[in-house]
Amino acid sequence: xxxxxxxxxxxxxxxxxxxxxxxxxxxxxxxxxxxxxxxxxxxxxxxxxxxxxxxxxxxxxxxxxxxxxxxxxxxxxxxxxxxxxxxxxxxxxxxxxxx
Amino acid sequence: xxxxxxxxxxxxxxxxxxxxxxxxxxxxxxxxxxxxxxxxxxxxxxxxxxxxxxxxxxxxxxxxxxxxxxxxxxxxxxxxxxxxxxxxxxxxxxxxxxxxxxxxxxxxxxxxxxxxxxxxxxxxxxxxxxxxxxxxxxxxxxxxxxxxxxxxxxxxxxxxxxxxxxxxxxxxxxxxxxxxxxxxxxxxxxxxxxxxxxxxxxxxxxxxxxxxxxxxxxxxxxxxxxxxxxxxxxxxxxxxxxxxxxxxxxxxxxxxxxxxxxxxxxxxxxxxxxxxxxxxxxxxxxxxxxxxxxxxxxxxxxxxxxxxxxxxxxxxxxxxxxxxxxxxxxxxxxxxxxxxxxxxxxxxxxxxxxxxxxxxxxxxxxxxxxxxxxxxxxxxxxxxxxxx
Numbered sequence: 038x039x040x041x042x043x044x045x046x047x048x049x050x051x052x053x054x055x056x057x058x059x060x061x062x063x064x065x066x067x068x069x070x071x072x073x074x075x076x077x078x079x080x081x082x083x084x085x086x087x088x089x090x091x092x093x094x095x096x097x098x099x100x101x102x103x104x105x106x107x108x109x110x111x112x113x114x115x116x117x118x119x120x121x122x123x124x125x126x127x128x129x130x131x132x133x134x135x136x
Numbered sequence: 137x138x139x140x141x142x143x144x145x146x147x148x149x150x151x152x153x154x155x156x157x158x159x160x161x162x163x164x165x166x167x168x169x170x171x172x173x174x175x176x177x178x179x180x181x182x183x184x185x186x187x188x189x190x191x192x193x194x195x196x197x198x199x200x201x202x203x204x205x206x207x208x209x210x211x212x213x214x215x216x217x218x219x220x221x222x223x224x225x226x227x228x229x230x231x232x233x234x235x236x237x238x239x240x241x242x243x244x245x246x247x248x249x250x251x252x253x254x255x256x257x258x259x260x261x262x263x264x265x266x267x268x269x270x271x272x273x274x275x276x277x278x279x280x281x282x283x284x285x286x287x288x289x290x291x292x293x294x295x296x297x298x299x300x301x302x303x304x305x306x307x308x309x310x311x312x313x314x315x316x317x318x319x320x321x322x323x324x325x326x327x328x329x330x331x332x333x334x335x336x337x338x339x340x341x342x343x344x345x346x347x348x349x350x351x352x353x354x355x356x357x358x359x360x361x362x363x364x365x366x367x368x369x370x371x372x373x374x375x376x377x378x379x380x381x382x383x384x385x386x387x388x389x390x391x392x393x394x395x396x397x398x399x400x401x402x403x404x405x406x407x408x409x410x411x412x413x414x415x416x417x418x419x420x421x422x423x424x425x426x427x428x429x430x431x432x433x434x435x436x437x438x439x440x441x442x443x444x445x446x447x448x449x450x451x452x453x454x455x456x457x458x459x460x461x462x463x464x465x466x467x468x469x470x471x472x473x474x475x476x477x478x479x480x481x482x483x484x485x486x487x488x489x490x491x492x493x494x495x496x497x498x499x500x501x502x503x504x505x506x507x508x509x510x511x512x513x514x515x516x517x518x519x520x521x522x523x524x
Contacts, residue, residue, distance in 0.1 A: 039481065042298055052294045052377065054479050068298070071481060085462060086294040086377035086442070100379075103297075107328070107383035120379070127380035129327050130368070 039066035041089055043074050045104035050088040050120050052102075057083040065091070080117040088120040100125045141279035141314055144500040147213070148276060150239030153409065154283050155213030156435050156500045158273055159184050159451055160266045162259065163210055165222030165231055166191030172221050172247060175256040182267040183219075184450050186515045191227070198520040201403050203227075205517045207234025208431025210242065213284075214451050216270035217241035219259050223248055241266060275502070281315040282409045286429035286437045287391055288322060290422040293376020293442030297387025299459030299479040299488070300440040305393035306489025307438065307496065308413065312395045317411040319401075319434055320392060321418030321425050323353040325368065328382030329389045333415065337397045345400045349417045368420075372443040376460070391440060403518070407432040422447040423514035426454065436499060438492070446470055448512025453505040457492055470506050472499075 040063040041051040057063045057079045065074030075091060083089045088102070094114040099106045108125040118124075147155040162185040164173040170187035177185035186209060190202055210218035211234060218235050222228030225246040232244045243262040247255045287304060289296050308318050326333055330350050337343040369378045378384045392413065399414035401407050407414055416432060418425040422445055426437050430452045437454045439447065444467040448454045458464050461476040473495050478488040499505055 042481075044298075052298055054298070054481070066481065084377070086460065088294070088377060088379070102383060103386045105328075105382070105386055107386065108380040121377065122374060122379050125379050127328075127382060130381055 039064045039073065041065050041077070041083070043067050043091070044102055045069070047101055047104045049091050049094055049101045051077070051091055053083045053085050053087055053089060056085050057089065063089070078117050080115060081119045083119050090114045090116050090118045090120050092116050094120075139279065141281050142497065143277050144280055144497060145275035145502070146278050146500060147216070147273060148278060149213050153213040153238070153433070154278055154435070155215070156502075157214035157451065157453065158216050158270050159214055160217055160219075160263060160270055161186060161210055161215050161451060162219045162221065162263060163206055163231065164188070164191070165206065165220060165228045168192070168223045169221045169247060172245075172252045172255045172259065175252065176219065176221075176259040176263055179256070179260045180263040180267060182270070183263050184513070186450050186513075188515055188517055190517055190519060191222075193523040194519075195524050197404070198523075201520060202517055203230055203234065204404050205427060205431040206231045208433070209427075209451055209515070210235035211238045211240075212430055212433060212435065212451050214435050215240065216273060217266040218243075219263050219266070220244045221255060221259055222246055241269070280497075280500075284317040284319065284407065284409055284433040284435060285311055286319040286426065286434035287439075288320065288422060288425050288429075288437070289388055289391060289440040290445035290447060291370070291372045291376075291441050291443040292384060292387060293373060293378055293460060294387065295376070295458070295460040295479050296440050296442045297383075297390050300442070300457050300475050301387060301390035302485055303459070303475045303478055303488035303492055304391040304438055304440050304457060306485055307492045308391065308393035309395055310489070310493055312393065312412050315410050317399070317407060317409055317414055317433075319407060319414045319416045319429050319432065321416040321429070322388065322420040323350055323417050324357060325381070325388055325420040326350065326385050327354065328380070329385035332389055333392070333397065336392075337400065337415075339398075342397075342400045345402070346397075346415055349400070349402055353417070376442045401432065403428070403520075409433070419518055421516065423449075423516035424518045426452070426514070427516050428518060436496065438496070444470060446507070446510075446512055447514055448505075448507030448510070450513040450515050453499050454507045454512070455492075455496060455499055455505055456507065469510065472506050
């Protein structure tokens, strides 16, 4: 049974469709044709709806979802880690206040 | 008799528009008139008052927008007739004139020179007549075409982008293909997906209009010396797993379906009945957006939610759709359509979209939504700037 979904084959993050526990070997699924994707070992708990890294993402690298850039990694992220506001930020907003 | 269109049983108004509810509304023009409007509504069963905090010393485009919203709400096809109450006659008459254009009954009462109690009595006597007249108007069978709808999401999370929004997108395509209007807005929340929206507008003039409206909105935010980091995504969005405004926007636009965008409306622009998919400049606050959609003629609003938004409207039903199994369990009384099985990939997008469409048919035929029964009657006019 798939436990996380991938919007686009270019994406480097998937979305948990149920709660995933640290250590779980979780099965991914591609939304477009419902074919099975990679199996990823979760390094942390990934709550329902939260993102899991599908590969290593270096600090400064784009985070890709829907085949589009949704932000930039603010630190190195390992495959299987939780991807959220602690390690990704918007490229549209968040720079203005410091101008 | 199977025709080209599905049919619904609805109310045909004097101007030919089609409503799915049959309200008698009592509209205060200003904050001071809320008491009288609420007083009359308390006395007369079957009326709905729509109190709000504005209407004094507004000017220019902001005042015109308030008139547009108040008149539009009274003119909404879900309304049988309206009572307008204002502290002064002049502005109250302006609001009433906008409603009277539709051919439905409207009565105006000014409080100056009468006081609240006499006004309440006069308004209540007229409201009583209107409710009794309205009670005899029958639903008739009409084609599901040339009707206005609206969509918005709120308290979104990643389940919105994965399931509830794409399922609603299917429903939107179907409504557009039948020759209806579907309005969407949330101008600032398109950030990160604004180029995708612009790319779906084939008419160059409309595309330029959309980009002008979008850029103007963002520049107003930035002129305050801030950006929306900290308020966008919201605390609820973040709890649900959304990390950035770009991610939120890309999930948001999943609900637009796949048809071209053929209409772009700024705050004061009217929206025709067969406009197809129509962008309307709105804030992203749920009640403000729905209030403006209803003022432009939407008779039914589709609202997808991840973490559980409660919003309703006094005149138009709001259908809540969610794919988040935790929310559906924890806040079951607020959710009308459960598409969590799409998130779990147990059904197809078509099945989930048809489920929303079929539920909407029931609501159009008279079934009350959760928000209607729970008395979520949010009415929030958008205010553009300071008053004088």
